[in-house]
Amino acid sequence: MNAGISRPTAVLGLAAVALSLVTLLGLPTPLQAVAAIAVLILLPGQALARLTPVTDFALRALLVLALGLAALTAVSTAMFYLAVWSWQACVVTMGVITILACIARARQEAVS
Amino acid sequence: MTTTIEAPNRIQGRWKPRDVWCALAGVVSLALAVWAASTVAVPVSSDLGLAAVLPYPFWVGVLILNVAFIVALRGDAAGPARRPVMLWLVVVLVLVLFGTAAFVTDVPRGEVAFRHLGIADALSRTEGIDPDIDAYFNWPGFFALLATVLKATGLDPVTVALWAPVLNMGLWLAALSVLTGYLTRDPRRRWLVLWIFCLGNWQDQDYLSPQAFGFFLYLVVIALVLGPLAARTPKFLGFGRADLTAWWLGRSPAEHRPGHRVSALAVTLLLITVICASHQLTPFLVLITVTALTLSGRVWPSRLPLITAVVLALWLVFPASAYLAGNPPLAEGGLLAAIDANVVDRVSGTAGHVLVVQVRVLLTLVLWALATAGAVRDWRRGRLDIRVVLLAVTPLLLFPVQLYGGEMLIRVSLFALPFIALQACSVLLPADGSTRPSSRAAGGLVLTCLLLAGMTVTGRFGNAQYDVFTDNEITAVAAVKRLAPPGSMIISASTPTPWRSEAYLEHRYRTIDFMCKSDLSTATCGPLVYEDARDNPAGAVVLLTRSSEASLVLRGVSSEGSFDELEAWLSAQDGVELVFSNVDARVYRVTP
Structure with missing residues (x-):
């Protein structure tokens, strides 16, 4: 089963776990910004874009940004409406979304 | 045989002297513009805005940049200059046109970016949404995003607001470059669209705002609709009922992999939902443009307009109901009232201010005239792309519907701009995409670009006396x-x-x-x-x-x-x- 999971999928999932933890623990300002943007926007965007069969590089890159921003907007807005918002909760949720998307991608890879 | 194939690749991989000179010209123009802008004293004293106080090296930089771009665009018989060179010149243009104010002062321009930071701050303090506060809290998507990003990254909110125009232009251009790939294969045209889009962008809507975010997502939605969700249409036979039915049923998906279409549709629906949650006006522009493209037979999921309308209606009826109860969306409107609010009321004030407003109107008219000439040229050659025309024209339908605080013309002209720029390229470049522009045509292009650049800097920074x-x-x-x-x-x-x-x-x-x-x-x-x-x-x-x-x-x-x-x-x-x-x-x- 593991043989069916590609290295990028595994790296993406592990990076989401690691960066979520360091973002929550806190880093010096420039590093915190880089880690937070990665874990909140870029990694979820990449994980979700990899679920689509888009092969065009430019469209894929655009979808990483658009899906990352859109997913974070949806999560943050929902948390505000439910009165459960905190930036830490958003980091955890986006990390979970990334990992779930990686699991879904791993299943796709295992089947194909 | 292998040697014969690889040799040209190696030659193509080398940087030509022209590419190096163009890239260096970009460096020089950026250095000149940054230095010149940093010497401007604040407050700006002229009612013509920054254009009147920027020292001449700034304009020399703009001149060098436009000449370098046209030389690179003209390239040689094989096409324009290398992609990194073209990309670098576009980056420099964005920094010169949209970062100018940030090189003048460390304080973001205008009031609204400050207000938007305040709303994000209020959200993060209250950790909930009270829709009775004001309109912003009925469309809180962008502010929720902003609150989360600012708190998680620890970035200085004022610095984020200061550089937001450059960031937003980067996002818009990324989406536009993908989008134009579905409308034209001519690389010169694709690069020139990006250039004209920057040079015509006087609307100043790229600050830290929900509309800038919404416009990015709008361009991505249109890219998906023109790409993976597009349909091919058979030859149009006429407006008879049988002909229309046969034409409609004869459509086929441009993307033959169903999984690709389904995933593109899922992404599109997510983006539309986020747009509806983030901004009042953008979802209506999505709705009318997607509807127009669907009716033209160019969108495969024919129920997409219906789904968009349902998502929009649900947002208006539930989360935004508090605002709409006191502000019926169609309470104010009409063509004459719209002209009064958007044009007549704005052409007043000091002589310099009136001139700035006139420059903005003139710039819009010049671009629309170029686009019209391009459309006529394409039509005569049987190459008119109805998708480009629809995307350029349909935003105008919203103009008389709502006054939108006298800003509706600014907003619809921004949404039309990418496609106006694309259509204008039909008259600015040779009809045959593979033909290199002549020296004379290149000279004309340089003059056109310089004219547009001067007008954009004047129009865009024309309020600098009071918004810097x-x-x-x-x-x-x-x-x-x-x-x-x-x-x-x-x-x-x-x-x-x-x-x-x-x-x-x-x-x-x-x-x-x-x-x-x-x-x-x-x-x-x-x-x-x-x-x-x-x-x-x-x-x-x-x-x-x-x-x-x-x-x-x-x-x-x-x-x-x-x-x-x-x-x-x-x-x-x-x-x-x-x-x-x-x-x-x-x-x-x-x-x-």
Whole structure:
């Protein structure tokens, strides 16, 4: 089963776990910004874009940004409406979304 | 055989001298523009804005940049210059046109970015959404995103607002470059569209705002609709019912992999939902453009407009119902009222300000004229792409529907701009995409680009006398935050004022020109402001800044002398005390 999971999928999932933890623990300002943007926007965007069969590089890159921003907007807005918002909760949720998307991608890879 | 194939690749992989010179020209023009902008003294003294005070090296930089771009675009028989060179020149253009203000001052331009920071701050403090506060809390998507990003990254909110125009332009251009790939295969045309889009972008909607975010997502939606969700149509036979039915049923998906279409549809629906949650106007533009493209037979999921309409209606009926109950969307509208609010009311004020407004109108007309000429040229050659025409024209349908605070023309012209730029390329480049523009045509292109650049800098930064703030004004706003007790009213002369970036919910914010409507004379306006201030149980703080007064004078609402008279009257009243002052601002406390 593991043989069916590609290295990028595994790296993406592990990076989401690691960066979520360091973002929550806190880093010096420039590093915190880089880690937070990665874990909140870029990694979820990449994980979700990899679920689509888009092969065009430019469209894929655009979808990483658009899906990352859109997913974070949806999560943050929902948390505000439910009165459960905190930036830490958003980091955890986006990390979970990334990992779930990686699991879904791993299943796709295992089947194909 | 292998050697024969690889040799040209190696040659193509080398940088030609022309590419190196163009890239260096980009470096030089950026250095000139940054240096020139950094020498501008704030406050800007001219009612023509930054264009009048930027020293000549800035314009030399703009000239070099446009010449370098056209030389690179012209390239050789194989096509334009290498992609990294073209990309670098576009990056330089974005920095020169959209980063200019950031090189002049460390303070973001205009009031609205400050207000948007305040809303994000209010959300993160309350950790919930009260839709009764104001319209922003009925479309909170972008502010929720902003609150999360600012808190998680620890970035300075003011710095984020300062560089937001460059960031937003980057996002827009990324989406536009993908989108144009579905509309044209000509690389020269694709690069020129990006260039013209930047040069025609006087609307100044790229600041930290929900509309800038919504416009990015709109461009991505259109890219998906023109790409994976596109349909191919059979030959159009006529408007007879049988012909139309046969034509409609004869459509086929441009993307043959069903999984690809389903995933693209899922992404599109997510983006549409986020757009509906983030901005009032953008979902309507998505709806009408997607509907127009679907009716033209160019969109495969034919129920996409219906789904968009349902998502939009659900947002309006539930999360945005509090705002809509008091503000019916179609209460104000009509073509004449729209023209009055969007054009006539704006062409007033000092001579310089009127000239700036006229330059904006002229720039829009020049681009539309070029696009019309391009469309006619394409039509004569049987190459007119109906998708481009629909995307350029359909945003205009919203113009008479809602006044949108007199900003509807600005908004619809922005949404049309990418496709106006694309259509204008049909007249700016040779009809045959593979043909290299002649030297004469390249000269004409340079002149056109220079003209557009001059007009954009004039139009875009034309309000710099009042929307570029000084450090003294920021210090005064900080003093107001310190001096104003909770619940007090904060009164400014006019917009723009760099306030509300914090304590958005703790005070009532009013401007004197709003309180006094059209009459700012001391006899009428003075008692009105004074009584309102004293009636507030927690009192009031009156902030009078250089920029807000300049705004009143430039827009022709008041004169310098009459406003001084109003201030003198106000400061002489009982319970009014000057509590802070510097060269650019005075702060008065009004006790209840």
